[in-house]
Amino acid sequence: MQLLTDGTKNNSLLGFCLSAISRFQDNWPPEELVLAEDFVTWLGFKPFMTRDALRQMCQSKGVTLSFEPLPDDVRGLNCSFQDKKEIVVSRRELAPFADAHTLFHEFREMIEHSFIDLGYATIGASDSLEIQAELFAMSCRFKAAETELPAFIQKTMGIEKRWERYLLYLLLAIFGASYFFSCIYMRQLEDIGSEVQRQRYVRT
């Protein structure tokens, strides 16, 4: 006997979208930060992942991730064809944490296309998916840091030598501030990065 399925067997991302719809349909669309929190948990993302780890993480969700040379003004691409899903991120990382930022951006666009197919668009026709995807990427990185931060602080508190502990607190504060700064200003940081690269190229 052939069982009818909802198509999530070969398409985990669709599964994520369906569960988001069932969770939030009374209050649709969900806030970007809420959607981001669910997504980060579902994806299993952690703030310090190597490219290999990111690739494996995506593969486990049925999405092929690769890092390829792309034109200067293109940070990433995504493409879905039937059950095949692919994300390409620029091989040149123009700012710290740009890989993860671009990855979340591309995922958000894929998610929106699924939501639209299912009749649950989260943004109006006149709204920009680009801006929404940036907001989502920012939110995902905030959420990922928020879940990791208590563990770091806990570790720091366990250090016996007082000066070592204070030094680590200081580093943590500096790192935290720059991380959150990069969450918000990723676009600008990448523009600066690309300008610096361009000038370097012009000079040599």
Ligand SMILES: [Zn+2]
């Ligand atoms: Zn985009």
